[in-house]
Amino acid sequence: MKKICSLLLAMVLACLPCATALAAPDQSEIDALRGTKLYVYNWGEYISDGVDDTLDVNKAFTEKYGIEVVYDTYDNNEVMYSKLKGGGVSYDVVIPSDYMIERMIAEDMLEKINFDNIPNYKYIPEKYRNLPYDPDNEYSIPYTVSYVGLIYNTDMVDEAPDSWTALWDTDYENRILMFNNPRDAFAIAQSVLGMDYNMESPVAWKVAAELLMDQKNVSPVYVNDEVFNKMEGGEAAYAPYYVGDYLTMHDNNEALAFVYPKEGVNYFVDAACILKGTKNKRAAELYLDFLNEPDVALANAEYICYGSPHSEVYTNPDYTYYQNALLYPEEGAFKTQLFTNLSPETLQLMSTLWDDVKNYIPTAGSGTHDFFFGEVNSGSTEQTDGKKLTPEARKYAICIGVFLLLCLAYVIFRYARKKYRESI
Amino acid sequence: MKRHPTSRFNVIASPYAVWAALFIIAPLIFVVYYSFTDAAGAFTTENVSALSKYLPTFLRSIWFGIVATLICLVIAYPTAYLISQKTENIQRTMVLLVMLPMWMSFLIRTYSWMAILEDENGIINGFLANLGLPRVHMINTSFAVILGMVYNFLPYMIMPIYSVMAKLDRSMVEAAQDLGGSRLTVIRRCIIPMSMPGVVSGITMVFVPSVSTFYISQKLGGGAFDLIGDVIERQFQQSYNYNLGAALSLVLMVLILISMAVMNRFTGDEEGMAI
Known part of the structure; x- marks a missing residue:
């Protein structure tokens, strides 16, 4: 008994110095945040949530700092943007994609991050810093990096496709899925046409829209998250989607395969930002720092299956997707383009053209029966x-x-x- | 001293009056305001004039709404009549069965229809394939969308018709029978005219949500074609174009109001209601 006591005492004593060392000068400041609330707005299924013995990131954060995390999710950038713009909600932390961050910076919706409070930022390597959407890296910390590609079902497709034009193949009528959001859908047409994703020429956008209308001849099914059910269940032959989600689907259906089409793909970065008007900025910074703790980042990378910009994650040999050729392809292995923010006129044009595409019913060819x-x-x-x-x-x-x-x-x-x- | 009945009514109705002002009248004012302004808040009729672009979508939605409403009516009317003929206990059970699906979320019910109608894993097609019959392509067609509407909104047709029929004055029916009316005549000249208020409110309760739905067409129609609800939803969710979205909703509301007014006008006169 005495032995145990002394052992405990030794441990406590051993821990004391490191505890004080860990306690940064602003420890009291952090303690003062206990009992406050932090409002986080993130994509659905985009954080390790404790299912199947994974780390519950939000719970771990609350346990560590005593700050309650109020967590909401959205389906896509535009929904998130509309909700924030529409007012009536106030969040502290949000994780949009690259082009949306640029737009939000331009519209003064984001708060500058005090990087002194984010020591774990050191894990983000140079190549993921100062990206075009946030050139001086003042507003965002990369959360995931990934690519769009073409998923196909080898049970239905004999020959591996290498081009986006597979999505226009009339042999697969009713068996082709398509993005149900304009930016991603247009990017595919623009790839096929060899166009820049961020072009501002109205004529070029119209040409891309015509190509998307042309796709209606194969009766594509426009999907968001239903892509999982439909591809895993073998309902469709082709679907363009994010590589990380392909890995999830592949776990459930071995017949699925993935390819980066030769015309080029969208490369995207989702990054954590703090919103203007936050009432708890210090807690938000704690949260961003916490997301970049090596074990938290690893848990998230394992859960989300998207590429991680965190150096301690992608160099970790125990990481499931360590050196995964799809998630971490060699640089220059295929053509990639980032989205950037479009001018309001082009955004308006894009949504009008998208309405046209969705409303268009082909009048020639086999068409919809x-x-x-x-x-x-x-x-x-x-x-x-x-x-x-x-x-x-x-x-x-x-x-x-x-x-x-x-x-x-x-x-x-x-x-x-x-x-x-x-x-x- | 007798109090004026309307003043007491006003007091009782005041909670709802506040509710209506806050959540019905005020939003309507916003809809009208957004319809006639641009993003900067300046007056414009551009949104309303952009509507011609969406005319085909309007026509499609209205037609789908009419078809779904008629199918609901054809299914619901005999059902409601049969329920109202049973003993009270059976009636209660059957009404419960009609309402039962509504205990579950509308979204989940629609989503599960995807699993029923799908080509490869769909329950119907799996059944057909097991019997050696050819598969039928159902999901992502207008058939699936209308099926979804009928399925989801059928209780809204059955309930009002049933509740009117259950309260029908039996002595009227008996009188008609005493006077030598055949079964068919009794139904035609007696039951149908008397149940007309239920039919009218049933039609309203099915037609309005059918015309404006967007979830059903997205999930069961696969987004292959838009209904006007899809376009409106997209303006608010995706495009952040509240002005166009509001203008489209306004037109939809006006169209529905007009058709309801016309219908009420012509079904309102109780004389000669018999078919």
């Missing part, structure tokens, strides 16, 4: 520019018209009968 309403294609190929109705719209107009006429006829009939009865 539809056993409820029969074949919807016939006649000319003019587009939905509002001046002339497409055959499909004309069909609906006629249907509605006939229906209204029937209603009117019935009303007149009743009125006439009423008059007749009154006259008797």
Whole structure:
């Protein structure tokens, strides 16, 4: 018993110096944050959450600092942006993608980070610093880095594709998935056309939109997160998606394979930022620093399956995706482009063109077959520019018209009968 | 001293009046405001004039709404009639069964229809394949979207019709039978006209959400074609174009209001309601 006591005492004594060493001069400042709340807004499924004995990052943060983490998620950058812009919410930490960070910096939505408070920033190597969206690296700390690529199902596709044009292959009608967000969808068309993702020329955007309309001939299914179910379940042959998510899907369906198309792909960085107007900036910085603790970063990288910009993670031989050729490809192995923020005019044009793409129903070729309403294609190929109705719209107009006429006829009939009865 | 009935009514209704002012009237004012301004807040009619671009989408949504409503009506009317003919205990159980799916989230129910209709792993197609029958492509078609609408909104048609039918004056029906009316005549001249208020509110409750839905068309239609709800949702969520989104909603609301007003006008006169 005495032995144990002295052992404990020795341990406590041994720990004391390091405890004081760890306690930075602002320890009291950190202690003062106990009991406060930190509002974090992140992508869905984008943090290690304690499932299957993984590290629960938010819980660990609360245990360490006594700061409660209020955690919400979003599906995509635009949703996040609209929600923040729309007001009524206030978050402290947010993890947008590169081009969205640029936009948020331009619109003065982000708070400069005090990097003195982020000692773990030392783990982020030079190549992930000062990226174009945040050239002086004042606002963001990279969280994940990854690529878009083409997932295909080897049970359905005999020959490995090497080009985005596989998504236009009419042999796979109804079996092709497509991004349901304009930026990613346009990037694929722009790759095929050899265009810059960040071009500002309206004509070029229209050409890309026409290519996307052309894709409607294979009846692509526009998906977000449903891609997981559909690819894992073998519902579709091709899907463009993020490489990290491919790794997750591959775990559930061995028949899936992945390729970086030769036309080039989107390279993206999601980075943690602090929002302007934060009421708890010091806690937010603690959180950002905590995300870059080597074991936390490793847990996140293992959970999310995206590439990690953290040097202690990707050089760790115990890391599941250590030197994974897909997640950490050699530099220059294929063409990549980053998104940058587009001008408001181009953004407006892109969303208008995207509406056109989504509304477009092809009038030539095999087109959509539809056993409820029969074949919807016939006649000319003019587009939905509002001046002339497409055959499909004309069909609906006629249907509605006939229906209204029937209603009117019935009303007149009743009125006439009423008059007749009154006259008797 | 008798108190004026309306003043008491005002007091009782005041919670709802506050509620309506805050959550119905105020948002409507915002919708109108956004419809006629641009991003900078200046007056413009650009949003409303951009609507011609979305005319095909409007037509498609309205047509899908009409079809879904008619299918619901055809299914719901006999169902409601049959339920109302049963003894009270059975009625209660059957109403419970009608309502049962609504205990689950609308989103989950729609999502699970994906699993039922899918090509490879779909329950229906798996069944067909096991029987050696050819697979039917159902998911991501307009059929799937309308099926989703009918499935989700059917209880909203059954319930109002049933609740009117359950309260029908039985003596009217008996009188019609005493006067020699055949079964069909009783239904045609007696039950249908008397249940018309339920039908009208059922049509409203199915048509309005059908026209404006976006989740069903995204999940079951695969985004292959837009309904007007999809376009509106995208303006708010993706494009951050509240002005266009508000303008589209405003037009949709006006269209629905007009059609409801017309319908109420012509079903309002109780005389000669018989088909």
